Amino acid sequence: DIQMTQSPSSVSASVGDTVTITCRASQDINIFSNWYQQKPGKAPKLLMYRTSTLQTGVPSRFSGSRSGTDFTLTINRLQPEDFATYYCQQASSFPLTFGGGTKVEIK
Amino acid sequence: EVQLVESGGGLVEPGRSLRLSCTASGFTFGDFAMSWFRQAPGKGLEWIGFIRRELYGGTIEYAASVKGRFTISRDDSKGIAYLQMNSLKTEDTGIYYCGRPMVQGVHEFDPWGQGTLVTVSS
Numbered sequence: 001d002i003q004m005t006q007s008p009s010s011v012s013a014s015v016g017d018t019v020t021i022t023c024r025a026s027q028d029i030n031i032f033s034n035w036y037q038q039k040p041g042k043a044p045k046l047l048m049y050r051t052s053t054l055q056t057g058v059p060s061r062f063s064g065s066r067s068g069t070d071f072t073l074t075i076n077r078l079q080p081e082d083f084a085t086y087y088c089q090q091a092s093s094f095p096l097t098f099g100g101g102t103k104v105e106i107k
Numbered sequence: 108e109v110q111l112v113e114s115g116g117g118l119v120e121p122g123r124s125l126r127l128s129c130t131a132s133g134f135t136f137g138d139f140a141m142s143w144f145r146q147a148p149g150k151g152l153e154w155i156g157f158i159r160r161e162l163y164g165g166t167i168e169y170a171a172s173v174k175g176r177f178t179i180s181r182d183d184s185k186g187i188a189y190l191q192m193n194s195l196k197t198e199d200t201g202i203y204y205c206g207r208p209m210v211q212g213v214h215e216f217d218p219w220g221q222g223t224l225v226t227v228s229s
Contacts, residue, residue, distance in 0.1 A: 001171075034215045036152070043204055044152060046217035055209075055217060087152050091214035094168040096142075096154040 002026050002090050004033075006099025012107040017078045021102045023088035025069040032092040033071040035064060038101075039084045047086075048073065075104070109133040109218055111205050116223030119195055127190040129205030129220055137161060137183035139207050142216060143190050145225075147201040155179075155203075158188065160211075173199075195227045 003026040013019050023033065031051040036044040046055045051071060052064040061076040075082055083106055088099040115127040129141065140163075143155040156169045156179045167179050178191040188205055202224050206216035 032214070038152075043219040043221055045219075046209065046215055049209065049213075049215035089152075089154075089215075094157065095170050096157070096214055098152045098154065101151045 001095055002029060002093060002097055004088050004090050004097050004099040006088055006102055008102060009100060010103040010105060012105045013078050014107045015078055015080060017107075019075045019078055019082075019104055021073045021075075021086055021088075021104075023071045023073075023099045025071070025090055025092075028069060029090045029092035031066060032090060033064075033066070034089045034091055035062075035073045036087045036089065037082075037084045038087065044087065049091075078104075080106075109207070111207060111218055111220035113203060113205055113220040113223040116203065116225045118226045118228065120229050121195060121197055121227055123195055124191070124193045125195060125225060127192070127203055127223060127225070129188040129190070131186045131188070131207070134207075136181075136186035139211060141179075141181060141188040142206050142208070142214075143179060143188075144204045144206060144216075144219075145199075145201045146204070146222075147198070150201070155190070157214075192225070195225075197227050200225060200227045 005024045035048040038044040048064045051066045063074045065072045085101050085103045110132045112130045140159045142157045158167045158179045176194045180189045202222040204222045206219040209217045
């Protein structure tokens, strides 16, 4: 199984800050990494797919990148509505697996 | 509007069974695979299983944690995917979500349903 190791598990930040979240895949998954945002009591929402393609309606302050098996989600100019938990997911092979999540909290 | 609605959750004793439904609307259900996920209280997301379109044989993939106990099926005429859960354990407690691949043939999921809570407890 492909493991997705996500870090940090939590981060405290202020409105306007830049936040970076990383997932490391345990083996090559090509570009097949997705990112989801989940707010308390709500279902996850797809933010970005195939490393760096923004889902329709997602603000451009979100961006994604890849370096080998390391995948990064960057949130620029953090907004109040961005405080949530973020999960990476590998879409390369079954079983599909998620990172452990990163909670972005208000400092 | 593309929408998924889960139902069938509730409180069940360990060892018993429960069947969840995921009712789809706003798209041609038979054109898409479907997947199930869950989230234990205060924990992260876990993929449970995936059922392909009938065009591809309706074959199914399962996570090791549920294989042999859970069964996924689909009724394209009704637009419903099912998750039959047998021999339930306390660790199966959580919110269960269904999700649709964004487009055919991919494993990125949007939309998701709102989830249904399953509590396994005596």
